[in-house]
Amino acid sequence: MNVLMTLEMAAECHPERIAATCGERSITYGRMLEAARRAGARIRASGCRHVGFLDVNSLAAPVALYAAACAGLPYVPMNYRLTKPEIRALLQRIAPAWLVADPQLLEGIEVPDGFTVVDREQFLREALDGEHAAEEPAQADPAAVAVQLFTSGTTGAPKAAVLRHENLMSYILGTVEFAAADEDDATLVAVPPYHIAGISAILSSTYACRRMVQLPGFDGQAWLETCRREKATNAFVVPTMLARIIEYIDGSGAEAAMPSLRALAYGGGKMPAPVIERAMQLWPAVDFTNAYGLTETSSTIALLDPEGHREGFHSADPEVRKRLHSVGRPIDAVEIEIRGEDGNVLPAGEVGSVFVRGGQVAGEYLGVGSLLDDKGWFPTCDRGYLDKYGFLYLDGRADDVIVRGGENISPGEIEDVLRQHPAIADVAVVAVPDTEWGEAVGAVVVLGPGATAGEAELRDWVRERLRSSRVPAVLCFRQQLPYNEMGKILRRVLREELSAAG
Amino acid sequence: MNTLKTGSRLKSAVCDTEVMVVRAVADEVCLECGGAQMLPMGADKPAAAMAHEAFAQGTLVGKRYTDAAERFELLCTKGGKGSLSIDGVVLAVKQAKALPSSD
Numbered sequence: 001m002n003v004l005m006t007l008e009m010a011a012e013c014h015p016e017r018i019a020a021t022c023g024e025r026s027i028t029y030g031r032m033l034e035a036a037r038r039a040g041a042r043i044r045a046s047g048c049r050h051v052g053f054l055d056v057n058s059l060a061a062p063v064a065l066y067a068a069a070c071a072g073l074p075y076v077p078m079n080y081r082l083t084k085p086e087i088r089a090l091l092q093r094i095a096p097a098w099l100v101a102d103p104q105l106l107e108g109i110e111v112p113d114g115f116t117v118v119d120r121e122q123f124l125r126e127a128l129d130g131e132h133a134a135e136e137p138a139q140a141d142p143a144a145v146a147v148q149l150f151t152s153g154t155t156g157a158p159k160a161a162v163l164r165h166e167n168l169m170s171y172i173l174g175t176v177e178f179a180a181a182d183e184d185d186a187t188l189v190a191v192p193p194y195h196i197a198g199i200s201a202i203l204s205s206t207y208a209c210r211r212m213v214q215l216p217g218f219d220g221q222a223w224l225e226t227c228r229r230e231k232a233t234n235a236f237v238v239p240t241m242l243a244r245i246i247e248y249i250d251g252s253g254a255e256a257a258m259p260s261l262r263a264l265a266y267g268g269g270k271m272p273a274p275v276i277e278r279a280m281q282l283w284p285a286v287d288f289t290n291a292y293g294l295t296e297t298s299s300t301i302a303l304l305d306p307e308g309h310r311e312g313f314h315s316a317d318p319e320v321r322k323r324l325h326s327v328g329r330p331i332d333a334v335e336i337e338i339r340g341e342d343g344n345v346l347p348a349g350e351v352g353s354v355f356v357r358g359g360q361v362a363g364e365y366l367g368v369g370s371l372l373d374d375k376g377w378f379p380t381c382d383r384g385y386l387d388k389y390g391f392l393y394l395d396g397r398a399d400d401v402i403v404r405g406g407e408n409i410s411p412g413e414i415e416d417v418l419r420q421h422p423a424i425a426d427v428a429v430v431a432v433p434d435t436e437w438g439e440a441v442g443a444v445v446v447l448g449p450g451a452t453a454g455e456a457e458l459r460d461w462v463r464e465r466l467r468s469s470r471v472p473a474v475l476c477f478r479q480q481l482p483y484n485e486m487g488k489i490l491r492r493v494l495r496e497e498l499s500a501a502g
Numbered sequence: 503m504n505t506l507k508t509g510s511r512l513k514s515a516v517c518d519t520e521v522m523v524v525r526a527v528a529d530e531v532c533l534e535c536g537g538a539q540m541l542p543m544g545a546d547k548p549a550a551a552m553a554h555e556a557f558a559q560g561t562l563v564g565k566r567y568t569d570a571a572e573r574f575e576l577l578c579t580k581g582g583k584g585s586l587s588i589d590g591v592v593l594a595v596k597q598a599k600a601l602p603s604s605d
Contacts, residue, residue: 001509001522009579013563142509166509173524173577177598178564187603200605208603236605265604291604300604332599 001142002165004069006172006207007033013179014209021186021230022058022214027128029209035063037133039123040070043098046116050094050148053077053193054087054101057214060120061193062202063127064100065147073098074145074162077194079152080105081485086158090150091115093160142166147199148366149295152484160366161295163199170359171200171298172207174333181210187234188227190215190241195486197236197268200299210234220248224258231260236291238268240487243275249282256282267291267300269487270394270412272419273325280313292327292392294380296371298360302336302392304328319387326391334358336392337377338385348388351395351410354380383410400491402431402439404469409441411491414472417465418443421458423451426481430495432474440473442498446480474498503530506574512540516551519561519582525575533576535561536584553584561586567593 007029010019015030027035043051051068053061053076061077068075076094078087080102088109091099096114100123111117118126146165150158187205189212191197205212213230215223223245227235237245242264249256264279264286271290280288287306293299304326312324330336337345338352346352355377363378364370372378383401384394395410402409411429418427426446434440447453455475462471476498482490506526513520514535521540533540536553561567563581568574569588575596576586586593 001511005522005579009563012580169509175601175604177600180600197605204603204605210603234603263603265602267604287602289602289604303602303604305602331601 001169002069002140002144003146003168003172003203004036004066004140005169006203007036007066009178010206010209017183017209018211019206020059020062020212020214022216025059027059027063029206031128032063032066034133035124035127036066036070037135038130039063039067039127041133042126042130043067043071043073046098048096048098048114048116049073050097051075052091052094052097052099052101052115054080054099054105055120055193056080056102056216057189057193057198058120058216059214060100060123061198061214062206062212063124065199065202067127069140069146069165072140072144074148076148076150077198078150079192079194079485084109088112090158094148140165142169149194149196149199151295151365152488159368161362162364162366163295163298163362167298167360167362168199168203170333171300172203174358174360175300175331176204176207178207179209181205181208184231185233186211186213186230187236188213188215188223188230188232190218190223190235190237191268192485195268196293196295196299197238201236218244220244220246221252221254224248224254227258227261232258233260234263234265235261236265236267238487239266239271239275240269240483242266242279243272243487246275246278246282250278258283258286261286263287263289263306265289265291267293271325273416276309276324277313280309290327292394294382296361296363296378297334297356297358297380298362300331301334301356301358301360302327302330304391308391322393323389323391326387326393328392329390330356330392333360336386346385348386351383351385353398354382354384354392354394356380400430402429402441404434404439404441405437407469409470414441414443414462414466414470417462417470418445418458421453421461423447423453424458425449425451428481428489428491428494429472430491430498432495432498434473441470442474442476442494443472444476444478444481444494444498446478474501476501503532505530506533511543511579513543513545513547513580514582514584515539515541515547516553517582517584518580519578519584519586520580521561521567521576521586522579523574524566524577525572527573529573531574531588532590533574534587534590535582537587538584557585557587557592558583559585559592562595566596566598568596569593572596 011033290304432442516536537557
């Protein structure tokens with residue numbers, strides 16, 4: 001079992017079909033398999049132990065992933081937005097390695113010993129136009145590491161999450177039907193190559209034989225124009241991307257129509273209600289899917305399907321309507337349960353820790369080991385509950401819960417209420433140290449253009465809608481909130497600022 | 503008779519068929535394609551062998567094949583002329599449940 005099998009099968013069935021398009025260039029499944037074998041043979045001969053990747057999306061990304069699988073080595077795509085010392089520290093952890101990189105991203109970084117560095121063009125040229133490569137079917141040990149991803153590392157050094165061939169293939173075989181795509185189908189890939197959604201996009205598209213259209217750098221306009229030019233039928237975005245696309249349309253008056261687009265999936269963070277509702281208004285014919293997953297679970301473990309979206313969007317019943325803000329039901333290949341603080345499974349409707357089990361769940365870091373319990377359950381560190389219909393609702397990260405005098409308070413509930421205030425454009429709620437309660441509620445508010453609202457007014461707004469313990473003890477205003485490049489709020493930064501201010 | 507190991511890949515001795523074991527209980531069974539025992543990927547094929555006519559309905563790439571009790575499941579990674587069978591009983595194509603694309 002090896003992820004290369006997805007490409008072997010696609011190349012066997014549809015050798016002439018386009019596998020990927022980036023800008024003016026395209027590559028077929030047949031050529032991609034040849035390129036991966038050729039590059040894989042070179043990499044194996046070099047004696048390297050990892051295949052690093054430090055670049056934006058391009059045809060080189062899928063070729064490098066599959067070349068690593070051919071060589072039997074872990075593929076390690078890295079975040080090119082990190083600082084130079086951070087990138088150097090990651091490089092040191094994967095030496096000796098073959099590194100496909102944009103030379104500009106390596107400027108000013110002293111590459112450690114044991115690296116073979118090739119730029120994107122050289123890598124592709126050598127992979128595409130070399131001697132004939134041996135046609136050995138991939139027979140790697142299913143337990144070998146296929147992909148290694150560094151987590152964002154909110155505390156201390158980034159952790160290296162490992163995904164084994166058996167984890168990724170379990171995900172693909174459990175969620176994708178082989179060659180299900182039509183010849184004219186195309187999926188627009190805008191997530192960066194170092195994100196788990198970037199990995200699963202390559203594997204899923206290849207196994208479905210669906211052409212990938214790669215977008216090297218995201219902005220709302222480029223996404224829309226590429227979607228139309230390439231006649232994309234499917235796309236995946238993180239919530240921030242969808243917000244930017246809608247901002248671009250609403251701000252510029254640009255044409256919103258995307259006649260070719262049939263399905264838009266999103267995930268990777270919490271989707272703000274106004275964004276998904278506006279998207280469903282703009283594109284009523286599009287099938288929306290919300291995918292919830294983690295790096296450690298080889299991507300999606302639950303999804304809200306298009307039917308769930310429409311039921312929620314059109315229903316008058318609040319119980320069904322709120323479904324639009326759930327992450328849907330667990331996929332068939334995994335089980336999900338909610339546990340309380342005592343470790344016991346909680347009944348429907350009660351908030352606790354989300355646990356998941358299944359073949360795709362890796363739950364493992366280098367140097368730390370497996371986080372699975374003896375029955376195979378992985379703690380996601382997300383909080384949430386299952387409703388009586390089996391829909392999963394998330395309630396933030398366990399680390400973000402505010403413990404005020406022994407009471408657990410979820411920031412999300414307070415943020416949702418504050419976001420409904422007409423003057424508020426964006427908001428984040430975090431824990432602040434408090435001598436009396438241990439922790440108290442801190443709120444950081446971004447006002448809309450020209451809007452005004454005082455601290456007292458906003459406190460009253462919360463007091464009228466939630467219990468008094470939810471009223472922010474510390475409230476401050478900011479021009480904008482700090483987000484990482486994938487659209488996740490950097491709560492740690494806000495906690496530090498508020499602690500220093502308080 | 504062999505036990506089948508999840509994740510392992512096998513090829514037909516008589517046609518182009520290749521499979522990967524997706525699920526298997528630990529029992530020893532005789533996995534055949536075209537009426538001849540399947541081989542490890544590295545093994546040499548006997549020359550000029552043909553699928554037995556009782557086991558010649560063919561396999562299709564990407565399809566999953568299971569026994570009636572669903573104790574075994576094989577993914578066809580390359581199609582061929584022979585049919586897959588376990589202990590002489592031809593395996594059936596498992597119907598896939600359609601999921602919306604999530605990535």
